[in-house]
Amino acid sequence: MAQKPSIPKGTRDFSPSEMVRRNYIFNTIKDVFRLYGFQPIETPAMENLSTLMGKYGEEGDKLLFKILNSGDFISKVPQEMLDEKNSNKLTTKLSEKGLRYDLTVPFARYVVQYRNDIAFPFKRYQIQPVWRADRPQKGRYREFYQCDVDVIGSNSLLNEVELVQIIDEVFQRLGINTTVKINNRKILAGIAEAIDEADRMVDITVAIDKLDKIGLEKVNAEMLDKGISQDAVDKLQPILKLEGNTVEKLAQIETVIGGTEIGAKGIAEMRTMFAYLQNIELNTTVELDLTLARGLNYYTGAIFEVKSNDVQIGSICGGGRYDDLTGIFGMPDVSGVGVSFGAERIYDVLVQLDAFPEESLETTKALFVNFGEKEEAYCLPILAQLRKNGINAEIFPESAKMKKQMTYANRKEIAYVILAGDNEIAAQKFTLKNMETGEQQIVDSQELINILK
Amino acid sequence: MAQKPSIPKGTRDFSPSEMVRRNYIFNTIKDVFRLYGFQPIETPAMENLSTLMGKYGEEGDKLLFKILNSGDFISKVPQEMLDEKNSNKLTTKLSEKGLRYDLTVPFARYVVQYRNDIAFPFKRYQIQPVWRADRPQKGRYREFYQCDVDVIGSNSLLNEVELVQIIDEVFQRLGINTTVKINNRKILAGIAEAIDEADRMVDITVAIDKLDKIGLEKVNAEMLDKGISQDAVDKLQPILKLEGNTVEKLAQIETVIGGTEIGAKGIAEMRTMFAYLQNIELNTTVELDLTLARGLNYYTGAIFEVKSNDVQIGSICGGGRYDDLTGIFGMPDVSGVGVSFGAERIYDVLVQLDAFPEESLETTKALFVNFGEKEEAYCLPILAQLRKNGINAEIFPESAKMKKQMTYANRKEIAYVILAGDNEIAAQKFTLKNMETGEQQIVDSQELINILK
Numbered sequence: 001m002a003q004k005p006s007i008p009k010g011t012r013d014f015s016p017s018e019m020v021r022r023n024y025i026f027n028t029i030k031d032v033f034r035l036y037g038f039q040p041i042e043t044p045a046m047e048n049l050s051t052l053m054g055k056y057g058e059e060g061d062k063l064l065f066k067i068l069n070s071g072d073f074i075s076k077v078p079q080e081m082l083d084e085k086n087s088n089k090l091t092t093k094l095s096e097k098g099l100r101y102d103l104t105v106p107f108a109r110y111v112v113q114y115r116n117d118i119a120f121p122f123k124r125y126q127i128q129p130v131w132r133a134d135r136p137q138k139g140r141y142r143e144f145y146q147c148d149v150d151v152i153g154s155n156s157l158l159n160e161v162e163l164v165q166i167i168d169e170v171f172q173r174l175g176i177n178t179t180v181k182i183n184n185r186k187i188l189a190g191i192a193e194a195i196d197e198a199d200r201m202v203d204i205t206v207a208i209d210k211l212d213k214i215g216l217e218k219v220n221a222e223m224l225d226k227g228i229s230q231d232a233v234d235k236l237q238p239i240l241k242l243e244g245n246t247v248e249k250l251a252q253i254e255t256v257i258g259g260t261e262i263g264a265k266g267i268a269e270m271r272t273m274f275a276y277l278q279n280i281e282l283n284t285t286v287e288l289d290l291t292l293a294r295g296l297n298y299y300t301g302a303i304f305e306v307k308s309n310d311v312q313i314g315s316i317c318g319g320g321r322y323d324d325l326t327g328i329f330g331m332p333d334v335s336g337v338g339v340s341f342g343a344e345r346i347y348d349v350l351v352q353l354d355a356f357p358e359e360s361l362e363t364t365k366a367l368f369v370n371f372g373e374k375e376e377a378y379c380l381p382i383l384a385q386l387r388k389n390g391i392n393a394e395i396f397p398e399s400a401k402m403k404k405q406m407t408y409a410n411r412k413e414i415a416y417v418i419l420a421g422d423n424e425i426a427a428q429k430f431t432l433k434n435m436e437t438g439e440q441q442i443v444d445s446q447e448l449i450n451i452l453k
Numbered sequence: 454m455a456q457k458p459s460i461p462k463g464t465r466d467f468s469p470s471e472m473v474r475r476n477y478i479f480n481t482i483k484d485v486f487r488l489y490g491f492q493p494i495e496t497p498a499m500e501n502l503s504t505l506m507g508k509y510g511e512e513g514d515k516l517l518f519k520i521l522n523s524g525d526f527i528s529k530v531p532q533e534m535l536d537e538k539n540s541n542k543l544t545t546k547l548s549e550k551g552l553r554y555d556l557t558v559p560f561a562r563y564v565v566q567y568r569n570d571i572a573f574p575f576k577r578y579q580i581q582p583v584w585r586a587d588r589p590q591k592g593r594y595r596e597f598y599q600c601d602v603d604v605i606g607s608n609s610l611l612n613e614v615e616l617v618q619i620i621d622e623v624f625q626r627l628g629i630n631t632t633v634k635i636n637n638r639k640i641l642a643g644i645a646e647a648i649d650e651a652d653r654m655v656d657i658t659v660a661i662d663k664l665d666k667i668g669l670e671k672v673n674a675e676m677l678d679k680g681i682s683q684d685a686v687d688k689l690q691p692i693l694k695l696e697g698n699t700v701e702k703l704a705q706i707e708t709v710i711g712g713t714e715i716g717a718k719g720i721a722e723m724r725t726m727f728a729y730l731q732n733i734e735l736n737t738t739v740e741l742d743l744t745l746a747r748g749l750n751y752y753t754g755a756i757f758e759v760k761s762n763d764v765q766i767g768s769i770c771g772g773g774r775y776d777d778l779t780g781i782f783g784m785p786d787v788s789g790v791g792v793s794f795g796a797e798r799i800y801d802v803l804v805q806l807d808a809f810p811e812e813s814l815e816t817t818k819a820l821f822v823n824f825g826e827k828e829e830a831y832c833l834p835i836l837a838q839l840r841k842n843g844i845n846a847e848i849f850p851e852s853a854k855m856k857k858q859m860t861y862a863n864r865k866e867i868a869y870v871i872l873a874g875d876n877e878i879a880a881q882k883f884t885l886k887n888m889e890t891g892e893q894q895i896v897d898s899q900e901l902i903n904i905l906k
Contacts, residue, residue: 005562005782008499008550013563015570016492016577023493035840037817037847039469039865040476044596045498045552045582046461046518065499068519068548070586074540082535087527094547095521097461099498109458110466117468119864121850124469129498133523143497156850158829169840279830280837329458364490376611377732384733387488387622394490397574397609411572412492 010134010142016363017413024360025174025346026127026147032169033125033149036162041124043106045131046097053098055105055328063133065142066095099131103148103340104325111152112329120153127343139344150338152325157269159337160302160321161276167306167317167339168284174346175355177309178316181289184270185299185320187253188290190263191239194256195232203228205293208240212291216240239290246274246288253290269301285309298322304339311349317341366416366452367409368395369402378425379418382445391452409435416452463587463595469816470866477813478627478799479580479600485622486578486602489615494577496559498584499550506551508558508781516586518595519548552584556601556793557778564605565782573606580796592797603791605778610722612790613755613774614729620759620770620792621737627799628808630762631769634742637723638752638773640706641743643716644692647709648685656681658746661693665744669693692743699727699741706743722754738762751775757792764802770794819869819905820862821848822855831878832871835898844905862888869905 007013014022030040046067053061069076077093100106103126111122127147136142149166151159164180171178188208192201203226207219214222219240223233239256242249250267257263270288277286284306292305301321308316319339326334350356366386368379379395386393396405409417419431430448433440443451460466467475483493499520506514522529530546553559556579564575580600589595602619604612617633624631641661645654656679660672667675672693676686692709695702703720710716723741730739737759745758754774761769772792779787803809819839821832832848839846849858862870872884883901886893896904 005504005566006501007497007504007562007566008501011497011499013497013567014493014495015567016494019493019495034816034845035843037820037845037865039816040467040472041469042467042472044460044464044466045584046464046596048459048461051458051460062523065523066521067552068521068544070515070518072540074538074543085527087525090527091521099520109460113458113460114466114468119861121861123847131498143499151850154850158848158850162850279833363487363492367490380732390488392487392490394576395611397604397607397611397615408572408574412490 008142010136010140012141012143017361020361020363021347021350021356022145022343024356025343025350026145028173029147029170029341029343030125030127032166032173035169036123036166038123038125038149041107041110041126042128043100043103043110043126045099045129047100047106047109049092049096049098051109052101052105056101060101064101065099065131065133066091067097067099069094069096100128101132102130103128103146105328107148107150107152108325109329111334112326112331115331118153121159122152123150124152125149139348141344145343147341147343148338149341150336152336152338153334155335157272157302158276160273161280163304163319163337163339164273164277164282164284164286165280167304168282170317170341171306172283174350175357176316176346176349176353177283179285179287179307179309181287181292181305181307182270182273183289183292183303184266185301185303186262186266186269187257188266188293190257190260190266191236191253193260194263195235197228197232200226200228200232204236208291209293211240242290246270249288249290250274266301273302300324300335302337306339308349311352313345313349315342316345316349361413362392362415364392364394364412364414366391366393366418367405367412367414368393368418368420369405370396370399371419371421372399375399375420375425378420382430382448385445385449386452389449389453391449393452418448461595463589463593465594465596470814473814473816474800474803474809475598475796477809478796478803479598481626482600482623482794482796483578483580485619485626488622489576489619491576491578491602494560494563494579495581496553496556496563496579498552498582500553500559500562502545502549502551504562505554505558509554513554517554518552518584518586519544520550520552522547522549553581554585555583556581556599560601560603560605561778562782564787565779565784568784571606574612575605576603577605578602592801594797598796600794600796601791602794603789605789605791606787608788610725610755611729613726614733616757616772616790616792617730617735617737617739618733620757621735623770623794624759625736627803628810629769629799629802629806630736632738632740632760632762634740634745634758634760635723635726636742636745636756637719638754638756639715639719639722640710641719641746643710643713643719644689644706646713647716648688650681650685653679653681653685655750657689661744662746664693695743699723702741702743703727719754726755753777753788755790759792761802764805766798766802768795769798769802814866815845815868817845817847817865817867819844819846819871820858820865820867821846821871821873822858823849823852824872824874825852828852828873828878831873835883835901838898838902839905842902842906844902846905871901 052064073094129143129145131143167180188205189201192198192204207223211219220233242252254267292303299320300323303320304318305315306317317339321337323335325336368383370376383393383395417433424430429442429444431440432443505517526547582596582598584596620633641658642654645651645657660676664672673686695705707720745756752773753776756773757771758768759770770792774790776788778789821836823829836848870886877883882895882897884893885896
C-alpha cells in the first residue's frame with residue numbers, strides 16, 4: 001500500500017508560514033478593493049469547454065486542462081474517430097469541461113449571464129486559482145492565483161484614475177516602492193496611422209515593446225525587416241526618442257499624431273487622466289511609457305504596468321481598458337477597465353525586501369507548557385480567559401518532555417511560552433517567557449492578559 | 454460567435470451578496486481556529502490519481518473528476534486497449550491527475566510528505582473547494598467548499614475537548630443554537646464484542662444508526678434479517694433503550710460492555726472527555742448518542758456530530774478520532790482527530806434564521822452622486838478623506854441620470870448617498886441621505902466623516 005507521496009509537477013502545497021504570508025498579501029489587496037467600492041465574486045473552477053475554447057488562441061486551447069467525461073465515455077466516441085487517433089479531435093468527444101485558464105473569460109461569461117441582476121457599472125474583484133498546462137519552470141506554475149479588479153459598464157476615465165489610486169494604496173500598504181507606467185492603445189493606433197502603416201500597428205507596437213530590451217537600432221532594423229517602409233520608420237524616430245515630462249511628451253506626440261482621429265482621442269484621454277492624477281497625492285511614480293504595448297489584441301484604451309523600483313522582476317500588476325470583453329458571449333459594446341495583481345511576484349518581492357511585517361506573520365501568541373494533570377487543570381481556565389480576550393493561545397495537549405514542547409513553540413514561532421509548576425500554582429502566578437529575548441517574568445493572570453493583549 | 458453562456462451542472466457562481474455572506478461564515482470559523490492555535494495550509498486542486506484512487510471505495514473512484522492528459526494522449530494508449538473499449542481501464546491511460554475529492558486524503562499526503570518539517574502535534578485547518586462527479590440535486594453540488602480542522606500526532610483527549618470548544622465558539626459567534634452529539638467507536642466495538650457478534654460490528658452499528666429514522670422494531674428486524682442471532686439482539690435491547698444523564702448512561706453501558714477491553718477503554722475515554730467538558734462553560738448542549746455511527750470504517754475513537762436546534766437540516770459539523778490516516782502513505786501509527794464544518798448547510802441555516810448580522814453584509818458605506826465635472830472635483834478630495842478613515846466609499850464614475858445612480862446605490866445596498874450641487878458647494882457642505890430611513894441632513898466634511906466612521 002505504501003507509496004512515496006508527491007504532487008503533480010507545477011503545483012504547490014502551501015505550508016502555514018507560506019499561507020500566513022500569502023493571506024497578508026491577499027487581505028491587504030482585498031481591503032483596498034473594498035475601500036474603493038469593489039465587491040467579490042467567485043466562479044466555478046470548471047467551465048464548459050464551449051466557454052473557454054477559442055478565447056486564448058490556438059496555443060491557449062492546448063494549455064487548457066480538460067476534464068475527462070464521467071461514466072462510459074469511450075462508448076460515445078465514434079469508431080472512425082478512434083481509428084483516426086487524432087488527440088485534438090478526440091478531446092471534443094472525451095471532454096466537455098475545462099479548468100479556468102484566467103479570470104477574465106469567466107468574468108465576461110458571468111457578466112453576460114447575470115446582466116439583468118447586475119448593478120452597472122459593475123465593480124468586481126475576484127481572487128481565485130487558475131490552471132495552465134504550461135511547461136513548469138522557475139516562477140511559472142500550473143496552478144496559480146490571479147487577483148483581478150475590474151469596472152465594467154462605464155466609459156469614464158475616472159475608473160482608470162481610481163485603479164491607479166488602488167495600485168498606489170496597495171503597494172504603499174505592502175511597503176513596495178513602485179512605478180506605474182501608462183500608455184494608451186489609441187495613441188499607438190494613431191502613430192501607426194500617422195506614419196501610413198495603419199494595418200501594421202501590431203508589428204510596430206511589438207517592435208516598440210522591445211525598445212528597452214534590444215535598443216533603438218535593432219528595433220528599427222526589425223521594423224524594416226517586417227516590411228515597414230523606410231519612410232515610416234523615419235517618421236517614427238521622434239516618437240521613439242521622446243523626452244521631458246508627461247505634458248511635454250504628449251505635446252510632442254501630438255505634433256505627429258494629432259491629425260488622426262484616433263490619435264487625437266488617445267492624447268485627450270491621457271491628458272484627462274494625468275490632470276486627475278495631478279490633483280491626487282500618490283506615493284508611486286506615474287509615467288507615460290510609449291514602449292508599453294501589452295495585450296494589444298485586447299486593450300483599446302489605457303494600458304497599465306507596475307514595476308517594483310527596488311527589486312528586479314517583471315511587472316507586478318498590469319491591465320488596461322477593453323471595449324468588447326463581453327462581445328464573445330453576445331453582449332456587445334460594454335466597455336470595461338481593470339488590472340490584475342501578480343500575487344506570486346509580489347510575494348517574491350516582499351521576501352527579497354524582507355518586508356512582511358512581523359505582526360502579520362503571528363499565528364499563536366502564547367503556548368502553555370503542559371506539566372501534567374494538576375498543572376493542566378490550573379492552566380485551562382486562564383487559557384480560556386486569554387481566548388476570551390481575543391488572544392490566540394494554546395496548551396500543549398499532553399505532558400511531553402520539556403524539550404519537545406519548546407521545540408514545538410520554536411517551530412511554530414510562538415511569541416510567548418507560559419509555565420506553571422508547583423511554585424507558580426502555590427503563588428497563583430505564571431512564569432511568562434518571551435521566546436525571542438529569552439526574558440522571563442512572574443505574573444498573575446491579569447498581568448498575563450494585559451501583556452499578551 | 455455569440456453563445457448563450459452557462460456553467461456546468463452542479464457548479465455555482467457566487468454573486469457579491471452571496472460572497473459577503475459566505476466570507477462572513479468562513480472568517481468567523483477561521484478566527485476561532487486561530488484562537489485555538491490552528492494554522493492554515495492549502496494543497497493543489499489536482500492530485501496524482503495514485504494519491505486519490507482506492508481511498509474512497511469503488512464508488513468514490515468513479516466520482517473523481519479526472520484530468521485528460523495533455524498533448525498527444527491517444528498515441529500512448531495501446532491499440533488492444535482501444536479495441537477493448539473499457540472506459541475504466543482506458544482512464545488509467547488517458548489521465549494521471551484528478552481533482553481532490555475531499556481535504557482528508559490530501560492532508561494525509563501532506564503530513565507524510567512534509568513529516569520532517571512539521572511541528573507535531575500538527576494543528577491545521579484547510580478551507581478549499583472539493584469536486585465530486587455526483588448526480589447534482591438540491592443541496593448537493595459538484596463543487597463545494599470543505600472546512601476542516603484537525604490535530605494530528607497527539608493521542609490526548611484534550612484535543613477532542615478543544616474541538617468541542619471550537620464548535621461551541623463558532624456556532625455561538627454565528628448565532629446558531631446547537632447540540633453536539635458524541636459517541637465513541639470503541640464503545641460500539643465493545644457492544645458488538647459483548648453480545649458475541651464482534652465481526653458484525655458494522656452491520657450492528659449501521660442498524661443502530663437507523664434507530665432515529667425507522668424505530669426500534671425495524672432495527673431489530675433488520676439485525677435479525679442480517680443473520681445476527683436472536684440472543685445477541687436481545688442482549689442489545691437495554692443499550693438501545695438507555696436513559697438518564699451521560700454519567701448514568703455510561704454506567705448502564707458499562708454493565709454490558711465493561712468486561713471487554715475495548716469497551717472499557719471507550720467508557721474511560723468518554724468519562725475523561727465529559728469530565729473536562731463539565732468544567733467548561735459551553736452554550737451548546739453536549740450529549741452522548743450511541744446511535745451516532747458515522748464513518749465507521751475510518752474513525753477509531755470519539756465521533757462528533759452537530760445539529761442545529763432550530764432548523765431541520767442534516768448535521769452542520771462532524772468528525773472524529775482516526776488512528777491511521779497516514780498509514781496509506783507509509784507512515785503508520787499516527788493518531789489524529791478533527792471535524793469538518795458544513796459551510797453550505799450553515800449558510801442555509803443562517804438564511805432560514807435570518808441571522809446574518811447587518812454589519813457583516815455591508816460592502817460600500819457611501820456613494821457620492823456624480824452631477825458633473827465641477828461637482829465631481831468638489832467631491833473627490835472628501836472621498837479620499839473618507840477612504841483614509843477606512844470608510845468604504847465610492848463616487849458614481851459619470852454624471853448619469855439621478856435615477857440610475859440611486860438605483861445603483863439601492864441594488865448595491867449602499868447605506869448612505871452623498872449629494873453636492875451648487876448650494877452645497879457654495880456653503881462648503883454636503884447633503885447626506887440615509888438610504889434606509891430616507892432621512893437627509895446637511896453636514897460639513899468633518900461631520901460627514903464622523904457619521905460614517
